[in-house]
Amino acid sequence: xxxxxxxxxxxxxxxxxxxxxxxxxxxxxxxxxxxxxxxxxxxxxxxxxxxxxxxxxxxxxxxxxxxxxxxxxxxxxxxxxxxxxxxxxxxxxxxxxxxxxxxxxxxxxxxxxxxxxxxxxxxxxxxxxxxxxxxxxxxxxxxxxxxxxxxxxxxxxxxxxxxxxxxxxxxxxxxxxxxxxxxxxxxxxxxxxxxxxxxxxxxxxxxxxxxxxxxxxxxxxxxxxxxxxxxxxxxxxxxxxxxxxx
Numbered sequence: 001x002x003x004x005x006x007x008x009x010x011x012x013x014x015x016x017x018x019x020x021x022x023x024x025x026x027x028x029x030x031x032x033x034x035x036x037x038x039x040x041x042x043x044x045x046x047x048x049x050x051x052x053x054x055x056x057x058x059x060x061x062x063x064x065x066x067x068x069x070x071x072x073x074x075x076x077x078x079x080x081x082x083x084x085x086x087x088x089x090x091x092x093x094x095x096x097x098x099x100x101x102x103x104x105x106x107x108x109x110x111x112x113x114x115x116x117x118x119x120x121x122x123x124x125x126x127x128x129x130x131x132x133x134x135x136x137x138x139x140x141x142x143x144x145x146x147x148x149x150x151x152x153x154x155x156x157x158x159x160x161x162x163x164x165x166x167x168x169x170x171x172x173x174x175x176x177x178x179x180x181x182x183x184x185x186x187x188x189x190x191x192x193x194x195x196x197x198x199x200x201x202x203x204x205x206x207x208x209x210x211x212x213x214x215x216x217x218x219x220x221x222x223x224x225x226x227x228x229x230x231x232x233x234x235x236x237x238x239x240x241x242x243x244x245x246x
Contacts, residue, residue: 020044021052025072028062032069066156074158088199088208089121091241096123096210099234103227105214108133109199109238110146111207117141117150125214133213143167144188145181145196149209152176153198181232183224185216193219195227197235202243210235 012019020042027033027041038049053070056062060075092109099107100123109121116138124132133139141147142165151162152173163170167187176182181197188194194213201207212227213219220226 017052020048021056024049024053024056024070025061025076028070028072032065032067032071034069038070063155063157071155074155087242087245088238091238091245092121092210093123095234095237095241096121099123099210099212099230100125102230103212105212105219105227106132107234108146108211108213110139110150110196110209110211112141112150113138115141117144117146117209120208139188141166143184145184145194146209146211147188148173148176148182148184149196149198149206152182153206179228181224181228183222183228185219185221185223191216193221193223195219195223195231197228197232199235199242200239207242208238210238 023042023044024038027038033041035046035050035053038044038053039046042049044052053062057064057070057073060073063071063073065071088109088111096107096109104125106125107123108119110117111120112118117140119133119135119137119139122133122135139147141151141162144167147166148168151159151166151168154162159170159173163173168184172182181195183193183195185193192213193216194211196209196211198206199208199210210231212223212231
């Protein structure tokens with residue numbers, strides 16, 4: 001008979017089902033696992049491990065990869081991002097201001113919330129034609145360079161879901177992952193262009209996108225050629241700020 005007592009469960013909270021679910025999540029922290037590997041690592045009975053893992057998939061705390069293995073799900077990253085919201089916003093301010101000053105364009109930080117990307121920090125261009133996106137604005141995850149960034153590093157099943165009816169393609173996202181930045185021209189809104197780069201949290205997961213946006217007349221139809229380097233530098237600075245604050 002398989003013993004449902006694991007090293008993780010010896011410090012019991014008194015709520016058995018939560019302790020067992022935590023044991024599964026603790027195992028997945030080190031990488032994807034098959035059901036057999038979950039059973040071996042947690043010492044849970046196979047039916048118990050399967051029932052809990054499937055329930056965690058339902059709540060998006062766990063996902064399935066292309067090989068059918070269990071892995072940490074996107075909800076984990078969303079909760080992690082939310083817990084670091086204040087650090088992200090406070091660290092973003094001076095970096096966005098500098099990015100705006102260097103490029104002459106409005107700059108923003110976006111974080112994914114469900115099916116939307118939300119502007120959580122911005123620095124507006126003070127004069128002239130600009131792409132105004134106030135903090136709190138919800139935008140589509142189906143178009144725009146920031147949406148490309150927030151989709152490109154998703155786990156496989158959610159990436160496929162993100163591509164459905166999107167203005168960008170799997171080939172485009174593969175290029176985004178390879179070069180480390182994204183651009184869009186008239187993708188979200190006619191006449192506007194943007195460049196975005198990924199911001200990584202302390203664990204290395206992409207938790208936000210930093211962007212500049214403005215009219216095509218200034219950014220041209222190849223905005224990445226003009227501004228990808230400085231946007232990537234800003235993303236690296238924000239990533240370092242979050243890691244140092246953790």
